[in-house]
Amino acid sequence: MAVGIHPDGSGAHNKHKQPGLAFRQPLLWALCVSGHQVQDMKMYNYELEHICSVKVTLQNPPEVIGPTPDGLRLNIYITGGEVRGPRLNGKV
Structure with missing residues (x-):
């Protein structure tokens, strides 16, 4: 199981045993403290189509x-x- 680090230094707990979840928390924290702002990110303009x-x-x-x-x-x-x-x- 992957373990990330919170900004306060404590370990990230992965309650649902999802390996990717613990990696995303430190990444989001790093993006926030780096000054990267969410409104600067471009959203993908996707279209949905009913298949079945x-x-x-x-x-x-x-x-x-x-x-x-x-x-x-x-x-x-x-x-x-x-x-x-x-x-x-x-x-x-």
């Missing part, structure tokens, strides 16, 4: 794994379905 909609059927009841430190763990399996749209069609 997905309709699935799920296993009922879900498979209960049990409690974990982050909450109740469930496995919910997809048992079938369809994908329909102007650019993509199919069966699950």
Whole structure:
């Protein structure tokens, strides 16, 4: 697990065990103290296009794994379905 450093010198805690998260915190802090201002950054002008909609059927009841430190763990399996749209069609 990656560990970053907060401006006060303490370690960055990565509660959700996401490796990239601990690296981003020091990077954001470095950008802030370097004088780089967010309004100077250009936003990418992206466009969204509807490709498809997905309709699935799920296993009922879900498979209960049990409690974990982050909450109740469930496995919910997809048992079938369809994908329909102007650019993509199919069966699950």
